[in-house]
Amino acid sequence: MEPTTPKPKEALFYEKLSDKKVRCLLCPRKCYITENLTGFCRARKNLKGKLYSLVYSKPCALSIDPIEKKPLFHFLPGTRALSIATCGCNLSCAFCQNYKISQGEILGDFVPPEKVIELAKEHKVKTIAYTYTEPTIFYEYALDIMKLAKKEGLKNIWVSDGYINKNPIKKLAPYLDAINIDIKGPERLYSNLCLASLKPVLESTLEYKKHNI
Ligand code: SF4
Ligand code: SF4
Structure with missing residues (x-):
């Protein structure tokens, strides 16, 4: 069945760090993000040690x-x-x-x-x-x-x-x-x-x- 709601999409630019932390490499802030937290922009979140875009297919x-x-x-x-x-x-x-x-x-x-x-x-x-x-x-x-x-x-x-x-x-x-x-x-x-x-x-x-x- 076709999806009908936006789903987080794994980010293209980030690195995985120890203890399920990640560093976003998309913009100069290079946010260091621990599990279940978002970066400065609030549009990217660390879910179980991977970085996801929360806004994929979700325009406002x-x-x-x-x-x-x-x-x-x-x-x-x-x-x-x-x-x-x-x-x-x-x-x-x-x-x-x-x-x-x-x-x-x-x-x-x-x-x-x-x-x-x-x-x-x-x-x-x-x-x-x-x-x-x-x-x-x-x-x-x-x-x-x-x-x-x-x-x-x-x-x-x-x-x-x-x-x-x-x-x-x-x-x-x-x-x-x-x-x-x-x-x-x-x-x-x-x-x-x-x-x-x-x-x-x-x-x-x-x-x-x-x-x-
Ligand atoms: S502000 Fe957003 S895009 Fe920039 S590094 Fe932080 S999480 Fe990534
Ligand atoms: S959208 Fe608003 S907060 Fe973002 S760069 Fe433009 S003026 Fe600044």
Whole structure:
């Protein structure tokens, strides 16, 4: 029988440590997570010594936006994008406009990757935008949608905080057509208002560029 509810999906980037602890290797936080606890983003949990995404196939937002809202002005201008997000974020910005979904409880409906593609085709959009919160924290879900989208001739764009490690960038680069990285301000803004650091954002921006994105 087809599943009808989201199930945790094993994470792609982590290492197992002693005593059922794990270290997430997806973003620069490199959270060290003991059993039954989640990382900083709250979207990844250690279950019996393995790291799982809690947001796979569990979007909290799905809507149609003009591409200029991303904003991408020189990318298929005048077209629309199917925008998708899950709850959680690897930053915690005091000024977050989407704090209810970025910092709140992990909620969402069951929408598997195939269904997202169906919706994109139904609404005749040209692009799928991974946005609103931070696509890095729903990496496995985004990547599976992106692979299907490519096969269907749809473009993939990320609207991102840029908080991601090099290996995950390398894996997703073949499927990513464009990215808008939000560089929010100087280091003191990142440390005082986002519980983060500017340097990894600048580094990932260069890394994406290296992959011609
Ligand atoms: S993706 Fe989440 S769990 Fe992983 S290192 Fe970043 S904040 Fe921590
Ligand atoms: S990175 Fe974006 S979504 Fe995440 S907390 Fe900051 S403003 Fe909100």
